[in-house]
Amino acid sequence: MKVKLLPSSFEEDGSPSPRQHLACIVIDDIVSIDAGSLAMAATDTMRRQLRDVVVTHAHLDHIAGLPLYVDDLFATLDSPVRVHALAEVIEVLERDVFNWSVFPRFSELSTQMGPPIEYHTIEFGKLFNIRDLQFRLFPADHKVPSAGVTVSDANSTIAITGDTSSLDGLSQSVGGFENVKAILVECAFPDELSEIARSSHHMTPAVLRNELEKLPSDIEVFVINIKPRYREAVIAQIAGLKLANVNVMEVGKDYFW
Numbered sequence: 001m002k003v004k005l006l007p008s009s010f011e012e013d014g015s016p017s018p019r020q021h022l023a024c025i026v027i028d029d030i031v032s033i034d035a036g037s038l039a040m041a042a043t044d045t046m047r048r049q050l051r052d053v054v055v056t057h058a059h060l061d062h063i064a065g066l067p068l069y070v071d072d073l074f075a076t077l078d079s080p081v082r083v084h085a086l087a088e089v090i091e092v093l094e095r096d097v098f099n100w101s102v103f104p105r106f107s108e109l110s111t112q113m114g115p116p117i118e119y120h121t122i123e124f125g126k127l128f129n130i131r132d133l134q135f136r137l138f139p140a141d142h143k144v145p146s147a148g149v150t151v152s153d154a155n156s157t158i159a160i161t162g163d164t165s166s167l168d169g170l171s172q173s174v175g176g177f178e179n180v181k182a183i184l185v186e187c188a189f190p191d192e193l194s195e196i197a198r199s200s201h202h203m204t205p206a207v208l209r210n211e212l213e214k215l216p217s218d219i220e221v222f223v224i225n226i227k228p229r230y231r232e233a234v235i236a237q238i239a240g241l242k243l244a245n246v247n248v249m250e251v252g253k254d255y256f257w
C-alpha cells in the first residue's frame, strides 16, 4: 500500500514545510486517515478518487480540512464522502461543526445522489472494508473519545496511533504483529514539556521509548504529529534514543509497504 502524510504549511518560497500543524494521512490515494489538511493538500488524483475518511477523533487539527473538502467537491460528487468514526466522534462533528452555525449540515442537504456526507459508525475491534483495504479501530489514550486504526491490504498491515499517551490499545488490540510492517506513532512534545504532554494526553520521546517496549522491537516506527514549534527538539531527542527502528515520517513522501 502507498501511504503519504500530507503537508499542512509552507515555506517562504511556497514549497511544502515539514512542520505538521494538521494531521492527514492518505492511503492509496483513496482513503484518508483524519482530514486535517485534506482540502488544502489533496492532489487532483485524490480529489477524484478519495471518498472515505476515517476520523480518529474530533480535535480541530484532525478534522479542519473535512468540511472544506466536502464543500470543495459538493457540486461534482457522484457518491457521498463517507466518514468512518466512533459514534462519539460523529456526534461532535454534527453538533459542533456541521451545525449550520460553523458550517452547513451536509447530512441534511440533498444533491442528485443524496446528502454529500454519509456517516458510518465504527466500534472498536470490528473489521471494516473500504475498497480492497481492511481497517480496525483500537482505543487510544487521549483527552476525548479517540481511536487508532490498523490498515491492511493483501500484503501488509500498518497501524496509525492518532493522538495518544500510550500504546496500550494498540498492543492489546492488534493481536499478532506478524503482518504489521510499520507503526505511525504520535510524539507531540519534547521531554521538558512532559507535564503538558501528560495533561493533554500526548507522548514525549521518553514516554515513547517506554511505550515501544510493549511492541516487537523489529517493527518500523515512524513518528508523526510533532507540534510544529517543538519539531527540532523532538527530533533531536528521538535521535538520542538510538533506536534503529524509529524514524520521523517525512511530510509529502510516498511510503510503500
Ligand SMILES: [Zn+2]
Binding pocket: 057, 059, 142, 163
Ligand atoms: Zn487530539
